[in-house]
Amino acid sequence: MNQLIFDRSTGDLGPKAFARIQTSHLIHTIQLAPRLRFNGGEKEILPVDDEGKGPASSTASEDKIWSHQAGANALAIDIETRFLVSGGADSSIRLWDLDDNDSGSKHTFKPRAAVSRTSSAHKFGITHLTFYPFDSEAFLSSSYDHHLKLYGTETLQVSADFDLNSIVYTHALSPIADHLLVACATQHPAVRLVDLRSGSSTHSLTGHHGALLSMAWSPTLEHILASGGIDGTVRLWDIRKSSGSLGVLDMEDSTGITGTDGLGRSARARDSGKAHSGAVNGITWTDDGSFIITAGHDERVRVWDSATGANRLASFGPTLKNGHLSSLPLVATPTALTPPGEELLFFPNEKELLVFELHEGRLLKRLKVPGPNTAAVRSRTGERNIKNRITDLLWRGQAGGMYSAHTDGQIRAWVPRTIEDEILDREEEEESARRDDDENEGSKRKRQVLDDVFKNLTRQKITFG
Template sequence: MNQLLFDRSTGNLSPQAFARIQTSQLLHAIQPAPRLRFNGGEKEVAPATSSSGSLDPPINDPEEGRIWAHQAGVNALSIDIDGRFLVSGGADSSIKLWDLEENQGVRHTFRPTGTVARTASAHKFGITHLSFYPFDSAAFLSSSYDHHLKIYATETLALSANFDLNSIVYTHALSPIASHLLVACATQHPAVRLVDLRTGSSTHSLAGHHGALLSVAWSPVLEHILASGGIDGTVRLWDIRKSSGSLGVLDMEDSTGIAGFDGMGRGARGRDRGKAHQGTVNGITWTDDGSYIISAGHDERIRVWDAASGANTLASFGPTLKNGHLSNLPLVVSPTSLTPPRGEVLFYPNEKELLMFELHEGKLLKRLKVPGPVMPTVRSRTGERTIKNRITALAWRSAVDGIYSAHTDGQIRVWAPRTADDAIADKEEEDDLKGRIADEDESGKRKRKVLDDVFRDLTRQKISFG
């Protein structure tokens, strides 16, 4: 650090390079932050009485305690553009809003500032995806297994709009840069459904997939470009301005790509055959500069594609990947501004662990185990159940605040940077706390000794009656 400060002060290191080194170190220092917890206020049902008449012993889990964000399980997360509000969706169709700025230290339990309970106007089945407006925190969208896409006002949690797509909505996406307000929806239907929030109607569909869709993602630099993946193993690119819409598919056998007349794919004949994965494609995202597309499939592979040419970069992520659920798989790539060029980090939810990869080489940087039991037991109104804990959603906040994850055991967990300086500060805080406790114990001992001496003096005195 001293050398970095010296290089910065002498001008050998630019402010941008200095900042990237610092944020890159924070990124690589991410680890579980179990002291930050989310309590949705749901109570555990009393233990059942056994045949002998005694109560079942409580499950002792000092790390997690018996609190949940959503007791039935958390299916979806989203953090607003300012990094202040987090919205979570449960398997029981409830939605909760959390204020992340209420945290005042390394140990804190968040409580929801508002809840959308299961009512006539709310979702009937589990939430599948949540997203804030990318340009404003005033509203957020939710989709569900009940075939509906809904819009809620963040401040009041009042329902603003409701769209019935007549099919399970696995995920949806809003462009982060577009002037249009089109929501792309991946549903059981084999066409990408586009919903216009301005007119309140489903404008048109993009046909080409064979089977249900599980993932969609807009380009972060070109407002009319969209990528989608489905159970047919293909990743298709679309230009919503074209009558046909399709720009072609990504082919895992192609490591060269399509050059076109300008080196950016323009003017080239679109590829209409080829598969991106040998199984269902349920995860798609872009790097925030729009240069690369990342896809994940049930063949337990991650592939990185050159967005300009469609070439498979052949990045290899090894044999550790797990992916087999018929749901959208959340993939998060760190912002390009945080790391040196081609140094982005991919966060991959590998069932009960969070894997951190170097994006372009596929090198495994960290394997972060989810705290808590592998098969947690939850008692609810419907009885006792044991579930296999896994990560269902990821939401990036910042280099300092890290990343948030949703889990089927009902928890929302935080993964935050912890540097050597943080460890020293925590040790000093712990030592200070122990010192105060020791001082209080010593003071208590002195007081007890004085009382004991007074009692003994009184009992030693002889009392005579005249």
């Protein structure tokens, strides 16, 4: 570190290179922050006794909290990385202020607001949440109840409601486009485009055979969209074209289609081929638009050159687990935070986060999620046991870490942990232990004084005249 500061001060290291080295180091130190907790305010419901008259004795911890007791399904963070919105398996939606640490405990967040159960709210579990890309004043939610809804962030009131007549597994808004088209992946094999300006479903993009599970807009080209379905295909679309389709990605093609002019123009579209031998439920782009990352039920992750469609042949090994019928969140680190070609991929591997080197697929770290493999969750239909897994994952800011949603009802924070942070934690723990020791010593002294008084009284002989 001292050498870096010296190189920076002498001009041997530019400010951008210095910042990149620092942020890259921080990203590699990301780990679970167990003290950052999210308390949705739901109380633990204890089982009743055999006679049904009251709660039976329980050894459950009084400190047990959940963000959503029925399970947390989805997360979204606003453009200012201050507000986090979460959606539950029981259709609940809660808004959290990440800059607020004064809500009852230093390390525990409480919701700033919540969606009440009204006729306009979702009826079933939330599948995906998205903030407006340019404004924090509104966010979108989709649900198993077939609806896509637009909420105002301040009021949490529904501003628009779209019935798509089939389960909406995920939806996507372009991060750069002037248009306000929402691409929806549903049980229907066509990509549904909803225009928030006109309030109607504009048109559909046909080509998939079966339900769609994943969707992502290009971060650099506002009219380009990628979609993945249970047919194992990943299709690219240009929504300006009448047919829409630009072709498919083929896992057998490591060369790609470059076009007749050598610049990628006038290229022949590829109409056949599969990206995965199972359903494709994960798609994301690198933030410079150069690469597409996909994941499928064949338990493979593939990296593609977005210009040519070539399979980069990155091998991520046999450790991947992916078989759930829902959208799988993939997080690629921003390209500006690491040296060129050294971006990382965070993969939610059920009860752990796997950290890979993106372009080679080399496993760098396994971040374990605490808690049992099976979680007991309670909803309006009663209590049931489900397999504990990560349901959503998002990146916060430049090097602010990540947040994950889990079926056990928790929202967990993953933040960079430097040596200085660990030293401060140890000092805080030692100070807390000293305070506890002082309190215990004070209690012992008080008990000793009372014992002495009692002994003195019992030693005296009492006579009655």
